[in-house]
Amino acid sequence: MLGALMLGGALGETSLTASDFYRTAHSHVFDAIEALRSAGEPVDAVSVAATLQTRGTLADVGGRVTLLDLADAAPVSSHAHKYAEIVRDKSRLRGVIQATTAAEAAAYEGHDADEVIAGHTAAMLTLSRTGSRPCIRASAAVARRLEDYARPSSAARLPGTGTRLHFGDVCVIGGRSGVGKTALALQAVDVWRDTRRVLFMSFEMSIAELADRLIARATGRGVEIAHAGLTDHERDGYRRESARLLEDERLELVEAAGMSEAQTIASIRAFAAAGGRIAVLDYIQIAYEVRTNENADLARFMRSIQQVAKQSGVLILALSQFSRAPEDGQPRLHHLRGSGALEQEAATVGLMWAPEPDDAEKRKQELRRRGYMLDVRDPRPLIRLDWRKVRHGRTAMDYFLLDGAAMRLEPISKAP
Template identity: 30%
Template sequence: MTTYDDTPATIDRTPPADRDAERAALGSMALARTAVLDVVEVIDGIKQPFYDPHHETIFNTMLALYAGGQPLDPITLTNRLQQQGDLDRVGGPAYIHDLVNSVPTAAHAAHYAEIIRDHALLRAVIRTGTELVQMGYQARTTHDTAAQIVDTAAANLQELTAAAKGGNESREWLLDRVVDAVLDEYDNPRDDVLPLPWADLQSVAPMEPGDLVVIAGRPAMGKSLVLLGIGRHVAIKHRRGVFISSMEMSHVQMGQRLIAAEAQVPLHHLRARTLSRGQYAEVRGARERIRRAPLRIDDTPAMPVSKWRRRLRQMQAKGELPAALIVDYLQIAKAETKAQNRVIEVDSIAVGLKALAQEFKIVVIAAAQLNRVSEHRTDKTPTLSDLRESGGIENNANIVILLHREDYYDRESPRAGEFDFIVAKNRMGHNATVTTAWQGHYARIVDMEEA
């Protein structure tokens, strides 16, 4: 039987690592607080920079002390490790003092960090190569296609490339360049603001690349219709890419709402297959417009942020990066790691979505669920404090829009048929309430003058 392992038998399979450099970097950080920034700046963005897991624990503890504004020295470090129950595991007080004694000065901290970074990248290359080899051999049992494996390989290599370049890229801007950029934008208005189907909302809360926008409401309030309305408008009318991650509804259900809204036919007739001849003609026309639109829908349940990042990298590599990623909805996404409680997990998802918006320079729009508190108030109008399970959603979002319909609670309300966008947080503008028309039977929301 033919095998494909052509690796020379004499190759050194010892994982690339330099424990002395790791010790020296940690010792430098314990000697001088300035060395903390020197090390972090070099290894930022590198996964598992330390080969020795004990060193990784010590490093993370040092960062926690530094971030908390506390003194950073062998005594405070030893005390914190003791509190965490990690001291004996990492070598005890003697090992912490040995770290400090391993370097005469903290002046070379960045150099030690460069050595750590290089070895960490080499280990990442080995891990990636091993994973890809395994995927190739296991394709028959996992049923992954060759195209899927190649896409994964490209995304992984692109991630490695970005990590390798990250430590050498500077994000510093001289003040004169900052001022020039502001005036250039004023004189030449940017054309990358996301177009919205509601003119008044567009003027109050323009959504720009790098923004995390949260659309929040109670169940059945219309979150999915808002998200789909934005996606349909951006992709079909303006021919700009949109990627919708629908974790709550299937692609068929999303498609039904999309066609009903675009064709302006009653959703219940479409689902019941009772369209008239004229309505069916409208549906066929809508189908052709939708087919030509750069709109993608993924209905994979419980997606983690890492999967969205991988998918966006694949699209970026093909020159198909969308203008917007739309997530329906945030609280049912999957956290990367299990946390003590769901609040911490949701916070981490919000942080991850904000990072995606900034990394890929796109607009990320995520639906979020509100809690029941508003329903027990006399005034049912939602507020920011009603965001369910997380304060991190509000903290990380550039814009938070709360959805409200008075006839949801009172069918005889004089405002029946009206739909409010309550801009409750607007980092670059003012808060306001924009009233539009609810056309749920057509699966859409329109400006009042279009109703």
């Protein structure tokens, strides 16, 4: 179908969106095609490749060769609308499977029968072919918006970025050790807890280690020297900050090492039931139980937390590791450990990475030329956050300078 569109085919009256595609790569290609069509630009493999290159997603779809292969695979361009109907039908069938699986899980968990039946019926109605399909889609969209309006806010902006993370979704941020994933999460927690209740579940650090990092952020002192060389006045301030952090009713720190998968899910549910809004899992690869196959078990756990997020309206931010180092230094979705499960279930996926020192200096100079407010002599490591999947917006890039000792990431912004 994508190949047929690049050869001049049209969708006709078939309603299709990027979310109807199973593979994220195909969603990127379709988004690029739609952008070109909306702008009145010609659509072909060359123009689509240029659009994807501008968005930074050309490599994710497999490069120009993949686009040419898609075009070559299209039997007849005039049948694009028929191929689109097949894609749409497959998407709806996946929706049936997901809705039925969710209803089955809710039934086994002992949820109210009327709520389970009503939720499943509403999901089936949205997917149904009966009646006026545009009206059904509009009704579903209105219902979703009403759910958003019923909440205090439908999204929370991740501090230092332009990306908004939506309540009821799971967001994954991946990166190698030392690039500042936890620092970014704690930085967000500092901002979010001013207006929302936040749960931070650490499957690796103790409560004391978490507190040290939060205090290091608040005081600007490195984690290693937070307790050392303090005057009496500084020590009193340190104690006050410690007490403020640990007694803050809007922040709940949980030492989750050794927790079972069921206990983790139950903790998030209980937190949501008590009015909690945002849960952070650090990090997801040690938050679930490996029973038979690591990838299959991660997929199961991701479905579980995605279901909790959707049912409770909680935003879940999960930190992730890479399975291996990127060959060219720049990570892509397949570098995530368990990338298939994470990409499939998460609404938003960001990848954090630090260019090599020599490359970082060149990148700093390039950012400066592009109008970013940055001192190229600043010795702090340059960190880039690539938003590779954004269900409710556009892919983008954000830049930071990392002070690892003080657990701080300073955003680099463009001059006004």
